[in-house]
Amino acid sequence: MTIIEALLGEHGALYPLFDRIEALAQKAELPELKLHAALLESTLISHADLEDALLRPEIQPYVPLTPGPTDHEQIRAGLKRVGAAVSGDEARRCLLGILAQTRAHFWKEESIAFVFARRRCLWSCSRNSPRNRRASGEYRLVEAAVCGATRMDRSAGDRNEGDAQ
Ligand SMILES: [Fe+2]
Ligand SMILES: [Fe+2]
Numbered sequence: 001m002t003i004i005e006a007l008l009g010e011h012g013a014l015y016p017l018f019d020r021i022e023a024l025a026q027k028a029e030l031p032e033l034k035l036h037a038a039l040l041e042s043t044l045i046s047h048a049d050l051e052d053a054l055l056r057p058e059i060q061p062y063v064p065l066t067p068g069p070t071d072h073e074q075i076r077a078g079l080k081r082v083g084a085a086v087s088g089d090e091a092r093r094c095l096l097g098i099l100a101q102t103r104a105h106f107w108k109e110e111s112i113a114f115v116f117a118r119r120r121c122l123w124s125c126s127r128n129s130p131r132n133r134r135a136s137g138e139y140r141l142v143e144a145a146v147c148g149a150t151r152m153d154r155s156a157g158d159r160n161e162g163d164a165q
Helices: 003-025 030-062 071-084 088-125 132-149
Strands: none
Touching (some): 003 088, 030 088
16 A cells, blocks of 8 residues: 555545534534544644655655645644634634635645655656656656646745756
8 A cells, every 4th residue: 555545545534524523513512613623633633744744755846835834734723723712603614614624625635746646656666667758758747737736735845846847
């Protein structure tokens, strides 16, 4: 199993949790909403830390940088805001917003970052094989898509787009 497959498996396990929390949040009181946020935080943090440690270094040199907090940092801060909320409505609004943001972040990873990382691995592994030319072509296509469409996260690596050349 590759790291990408492991991360995708974690996404698959987290989606039902998102579904359940979204359903329960509609009628939940403040203490329950805070409990949901704490549960989400405990599961998402380990997932995000794994991505930061293993995935980001793979794609960081090729992904355009933008200023500001990373998606992971924004999600974590949003869950902290739920914990600090003083009313059920405030906590619910924040919690549902963070879940929507997390779903969007997962989509971005699954449709771009993971694809990119997988292609990069394929390209690296097949450099000396007869498939090299084709793999390299796929890699370039995905690289172009990633650089033109989005970024996974702001990185602390401080490389610029020119480094991808
Ligand atoms: Fe992530
Ligand atoms: Fe993820």
